[in-house]
Amino acid sequence: MIGLTAVFIGAALALNIYVGGARFNAEQFVPNIVVLGITRELGPVLAGLMLAGRVSAGIAAEIGTMRVTEQIDAMSTLSTDPFRFLIAPRVLAAVLTLPVLVLGADIIGVMGGYLVATGSLGFNGVVYLRNTFEFVESQDVILGLVKAAVFGFIIAVMGAYQGYNSSGGALGVGRAATNAVVGAIVLILAVNYLITAFFVE
Amino acid sequence: MRRWARTSNLSASRKKLRGRFVLDGVDLDIPAGRSLVLIGGSGQGKSVTLKCTLGLMQPDAGQVLVDGEDITALKRSEREAAMRKFGMLFQGGALFDSLTVWENIAFRLIYADGVSRNEARERRDRNHEARAPRA
Known part of the structure; x- marks a missing residue:
């Protein structure tokens, strides 16, 4: 799913940059700006938003169901810390896996731009890839991966928080899932700006 | 008869009920070896009393003494140890549906x-x- 999103975004980005660049004879910068936009911004943000919809809601629903069916209380009475058993593994998994997904999304997104640029914009494939790899710096990729890890943390914590504090039966679980998705999306976008501003400075 | 658990002036409010006190000054002696039954209508605080007694819920005020130890004053890890003295059968079973x-x-x-x-x-x-x- 993230791969599909990335390939289409990379393709659309290449088209838009080509159109914009043509206005001041800068069409040749398509590969440079595509790789910069994908690795620094669109790869992590889009992957984060997609996973906020899937994973954050899923975690909130799972933990929320356990809350309203008293499974979390039962866990406490059995001397098992719900945080260690339910929340910590999910947070750790999200923090570790999202950067891997974003790395894949970066590659697929760049390839989306490559396909459009070579297929319909008349770019030479070898030149496009050489410009891409010569322009991108390791800090661009690292910035994207740092963002991804932070977004993974936000997604899992928001889902777990909303689920853990849910109440009111099935209605409450649904509300928790909705709140988790909305909260995670807003936080991802806000934190994305802060991380970018921090790295730029 | 040896007293096993005792609540003293226990009071708890739940936010969902707009700050209304569900329990207000509950004094309850639970002697060892005896059965005690709490009966009341829905929303009268039976579950809240149980959860406060077990340490699942923290009362706003009051003490819960189990074997002479106030479990409301315990740290999380100490409260977990105190919970080992209890067994609870939940209303809906509370089985872990992700486990066999x-x-x-x-x-x-x-x-x-x-x-x-x-x-x-x-x-x-x-x-x-x-x-x-x-x-």
Whole structure:
């Protein structure tokens, strides 16, 4: 799913940059700006938003169901810390896996731009890839991966928080899932700006 | 008769009820070896009383003494140890639906006591053999 999103975004980005660049004879910068936009911004943000919809809601629903069916209380009475058993593994998994997904999304997104640029914009494939790899710096990729890890943390914590504090039966679980998705999306976008501003400075 | 658990001036409010006190100054003696039944209508605070007594919910004020120890003043880890003195059967069963039946039964052994799954299985088999009716 993230791969599909990335390939289409990379393709659309290449088209838009080509159109914009043509206005001041800068069409040749398509590969440079595509790789910069994908690795620094669109790869992590889009992957984060997609996973906020899937994973954050899923975690909130799972933990929320356990809350309203008293499974979390039962866990406490059995001397098992719900945080260690339910929340910590999910947070750790999200923090570790999202950067891997974003790395894949970066590659697929760049390839989306490559396909459009070579297929319909008349770019030479070898030149496009050489410009891409010569322009991108390791800090661009690292910035994207740092963002991804932070977004993974936000997604899992928001889902777990909303689920853990849910109440009111099935209605409450649904509300928790909705709140988790909305909260995670807003936080991802806000934190994305802060991380970018921090790295730029 | 030895007193096992005692609540003193227990009061708890729940935010969902707009700050209305569900429990207000509840004094309850639970003697060892005796059964105590709480009866009341829906929303009268039976579950809140139980959860406060077990340490699942923190009262706004008051004490809960279990074997003379105030569990409301305990840290989280100490409260977990105090909970080992209780067993609770939840209204809806509260079975862990992501686990198998035997994992539900062996939950405390595996996840709280750190017994390996193989060891827990062996104990299950030993108990099963010991309790199986003889032909």
